[in-house]
Amino acid sequence: DVKVTQSSRYLVKRTGEKVFLECVQDMDHENMFWYRQDPGLGLRLIYFSYDVKMKEKGDIPEGYSVSREKKERFSLILESASTNQTSMYLCASSTRASGRANSLTSSYNEQFFGPGTRLTVL
Amino acid sequence: ILNVEQSPQSLHVQEGDSTNFTCSFPSSNFYALHWYRWETAKSPEALFVMTLNGDEKKKGRISATLNTKEGYSYLYIKGSQPEDSATYLCACTGFQKLVFGTGTRLLVSP
Numbered sequence: 001d002v003k004v005t006q007s008s009r010y011l012v013k014r015t016g017e018k019v020f021l022e023c024v025q026d027m028d029h030e031n032m033f034w035y036r037q038d039p040g041l042g043l044r045l046i047y048f049s050y051d052v053k054m055k056e057k058g059d060i061p062e063g064y065s066v067s068r069e070k071k072e073r074f075s076l077i078l079e080s081a082s083t084n085q086t087s088m089y090l091c092a093s094s095t096r097a098s099g100r101a102n103s104l105t106s107s108y109n110e111q112f113f114g115p116g117t118r119l120t121v122l
Numbered sequence: 123i124l125n126v127e128q129s130p131q132s133l134h135v136q137e138g139d140s141t142n143f144t145c146s147f148p149s150s151n152f153y154a155l156h157w158y159r160w161e162t163a164k165s166p167e168a169l170f171v172m173t174l175n176g177d178e179k180k181k182g183r184i185s186a187t188l189n190t191k192e193g194y195s196y197l198y199i200k201g202s203q204p205e206d207s208a209t210y211l212c213a214c215t216g217f218q219k220l221v222f223g224t225g226t227r228l229l230v231s232p
Contacts, residue, residue, distance in 0.1 A: 004165070035222075040224065041224060042126070042211070042213075042221075042222035042223050042224045042225065043166075043211065043213075043222040044222075045219060045220070045221075048219070058219065059219075059221075090165075090166070092166075108153065108154050108171070108173075108215065109171065110156060110168035110171050111156070111158075111166075111168065111220070112165075112168070113158075113165040113166045113167070114165060115164070115165050116165065
């Protein structure tokens with residue numbers, strides 16, 4: 001079974017803190033993704049990576065950065081947490097579709113999701 | 123940004139009812155359509171990925187169709203069971219990246 005794990009299920013931080021959310025997958029997937037889920041909105045893509053040390057901005061990257069030093073691990077960093085970053089954060093991974101690795105081929109195959117981290121910023 | 127719309131927003135049916143939801147997306151620059159089921163307190167789980175116009179896929183009592191020319195996909199559940207209660211998400215790849223709809227929340231009462 002594909003397994004995607006996230007470092008915490010629940011996290012409470014204070015405004016201005018630097019926050020690290022970790023995601024690890026054990027299936028050797030090339031692609032990894034970070035989303036946030038807010039009520040009334042679909043999953044929104046923050047950042048994704050289709051290879052080690054590669055990263056691309058998603059639709060809402062402001063206030064976030066990412067790190068992918070190893071294939072199995074993709075970290076989301078909130079440089080200075082703010083209350084509007086209170087949300088559910090989901091990590092996902094997928095295999096790369098055939099063809100050149102890019103943002104399009106990273107989206108072809110089904111994604112496997114972690115359990116989510118519910119972050120509250122006070 | 124690609125706009126993916128799902129309807130209805132929520133649905134409440136009785137056990138044994140059959141039901142269907144719609145996912146609408148721009149038909150230009152279409153590459154792939156994903157359906158996921160997201161049960162409360164669990165991770166979203168892929169149901170189908172479809173790429174070809176006219177594609178039909180089935181998994182048990184759940185099936186999906188795809189019309190890329192008119193930009194929609196239907197998800198059908200035959201004989202709904204309480205364990206089908208979940209939010210059903212569709213997502214579409216246009217020029218790049220996967221864009222999710224807001225989901226249809228299904229509640230099946232015994």
